[in-house]
Amino acid sequence: MARRSRRGEDTAPVIDPVSLTDLQPGDRYDLEAEADLEGFEITDLDLDALDLSQARITGSRLASLRAPEADLSGVTLRDVVLEHLDVPVLRGARGDWRDVEIHHARLGSFEAYESPWRAVHLVNCKLGYVNLRGATLQDVQFTDCTIEELDLLQASATRVAFRDTRVRALDVQGSRLAHVDLRGAEVQEVRGIESLRGAIIDSVQLSLLAPVLARSLGIDVRDDA
Numbered sequence: 001m002a003r004r005s006r007r008g009e010d011t012a013p014v015i016d017p018v019s020l021t022d023l024q025p026g027d028r029y030d031l032e033a034e035a036d037l038e039g040f041e042i043t044d045l046d047l048d049a050l051d052l053s054q055a056r057i058t059g060s061r062l063a064s065l066r067a068p069e070a071d072l073s074g075v076t077l078r079d080v081v082l083e084h085l086d087v088p089v090l091r092g093a094r095g096d097w098r099d100v101e102i103h104h105a106r107l108g109s110f111e112a113y114e115s116p117w118r119a120v121h122l123v124n125c126k127l128g129y130v131n132l133r134g135a136t137l138q139d140v141q142f143t144d145c146t147i148e149e150l151d152l153l154q155a156s157a158t159r160v161a162f163r164d165t166r167v168r169a170l171d172v173q174g175s176r177l178a179h180v181d182l183r184g185a186e187v188q189e190v191r192g193i194e195s196l197r198g199a200i201i202d203s204v205q206l207s208l209l210a211p212v213l214a215r216s217l218g219i220d221v222r223d224d225a
Contacts, residue, residue: 011179011200013139013159015119018081018101020061033071050087142185153192172196 023041030037031047035055043063050070057075063083070085072092079099088108098118105125113133117140124144130151137157145165154174162185170185173192181200190196193212201209214221 011159012181013119013121013141013161015121015139015141016099018079018099020059020079020081023059023061172199 026040026042038058040060047067050067054074058078061081066086069089075095083103085105092112108128133153143163149169158178161181169189171191172195177198
């Protein structure tokens with residue numbers, strides 16, 4: 001089963017690798033709404049749909065699952081590794097995720113609004129619209145990801161980092177940020193720039209954001225005398 005070590009307070013995400021041992025093989029019949037799965041490994045399935053709403057999954061690995069849509073609404077994930085998921089529509093609102101790794105996933109629309117996420121690491125994922133409105137994020141990292149739109153409207157984010165990640169559009173309107181490190185992100189568009197207080201950016205990003213910052217502050221920038 002996974003173990004998580006304790007560390008001191010830091011500005012970077014505190015994320016320990018999920019370590020899984022002694023897993024028992026499962027099959028498609030274990031994947032159902034309100035399931036209680038502990039210590040399972042379920043791999044290589046093509047499904048018409050995946051319904052894990054209100055399920056509780058602990059110390060498990062789900063890999064190479066393909067479905068046109070999946071419902072993870074209200075799911076509780078603890079010490080879970082998700083790998084090679086191919087799901088165009090994923091509904092995961094109000095899920096409780098802690099110590100979760102997602103690797104090599106292809107998710108089109110990913111609804112995870114009003115969800116608490118703690119110690120979640122997404123690696124080499126291709127994501128479309130990610131809806132984290134009203135979510136509470138603590139110790140979250142995106143590594144080598146491509147995200148079309150990341151919606152953090154009215155979210156609370158603490159120690160969130162991006163590494164070698166491209167975000168076409170970022171919405172932080174009304175959000176509360178603390179130690180959110182954007183230096184490893186290539187962000188093309190930002191909405192709610194007045195809510196970036198608590199974010200960390202580099203000098204290049206600052207120069208790119210300067211026109212938007214000026215407009216948000218009501219500054220009229222003119223080069224003519």
